[in-house]
Amino acid sequence: MNPPKIFVRLTDALQLLPGIGKKSAERAAFYLLSNPQNGEKIFRSIEAVLSEISFCSKCGNITVLDPCPICSSPRRDRATICVVEKPMDVFAIERAGVFNGLYHVLGGLISPLDNKGPKDLNIDSLIARVGKEKINEVIIATNPTTEGEATALYLREQLKSHNVRITRIAQGIPVGTDLDFADDVTLLRAMEGRREIKD
Numbered sequence: 001m002n003p004p005k006i007f008v009r010l011t012d013a014l015q016l017l018p019g020i021g022k023k024s025a026e027r028a029a030f031y032l033l034s035n036p037q038n039g040e041k042i043f044r045s046i047e048a049v050l051s052e053i054s055f056c057s058k059c060g061n062i063t064v065l066d067p068c069p070i071c072s073s074p075r076r077d078r079a080t081i082c083v084v085e086k087p088m089d090v091f092a093i094e095r096a097g098v099f100n101g102l103y104h105v106l107g108g109l110i111s112p113l114d115n116k117g118p119k120d121l122n123i124d125s126l127i128a129r130v131g132k133e134k135i136n137e138v139i140i141a142t143n144p145t146t147e148g149e150a151t152a153l154y155l156r157e158q159l160k161s162h163n164v165r166i167t168r169i170a171q172g173i174p175v176g177t178d179l180d181f182a183d184d185v186t187l188l189r190a191m192e193g194r195r196e197i198k199d
Helices: 005-014 022-034 036-052 087-096 123-132 146-159 184-192
Strands: 077-084 101-105 137-140 165-168
Touching: 005 022, 022 036, 077 087, 077 123, 087 101, 101 123, 123 146, 137 146, 146 165
Parallel strands: 077 101, 077 137, 137 165
Antiparallel strands: none
């Protein structure tokens, strides 16, 4: 017997989440059916997040207030911008307490295989920020993957006409690892060991 169509729609929707395959989606769907109170709690949380959280108009991080608390804080080093791929990277660096400047979230990486080019990312807004604000250093903290390196090189090319120091985090982060999976000590060493990107 085939499961009801409404159940299949739920499992299909759950598979849209990263790392969730068909079996995991089916297990999660059965869990929600067996625990309706938890299912209702999850549903309400998702609904609240989608209605209340947006992206900061300055840095692209997720926020309830616009601009976000980091962009608004007078205690941050406003002369340094750390460029990351996604909001989870901001959370990882903040959790580690290794950086006190501003951020810029690209919203992805340059990846021709995924049909993602520079125009699909928040690169133009980064260039505009560097040109308009008094920025001394741009730290490129993209992941040490092929796409991360390609994005870092592209950013260097776009920023080199500006009077700004362009650095790259040190390679204490294992190749292929996302920043949000790195531990605090590794992030500290990567940030402290950053180097200038030269031609």
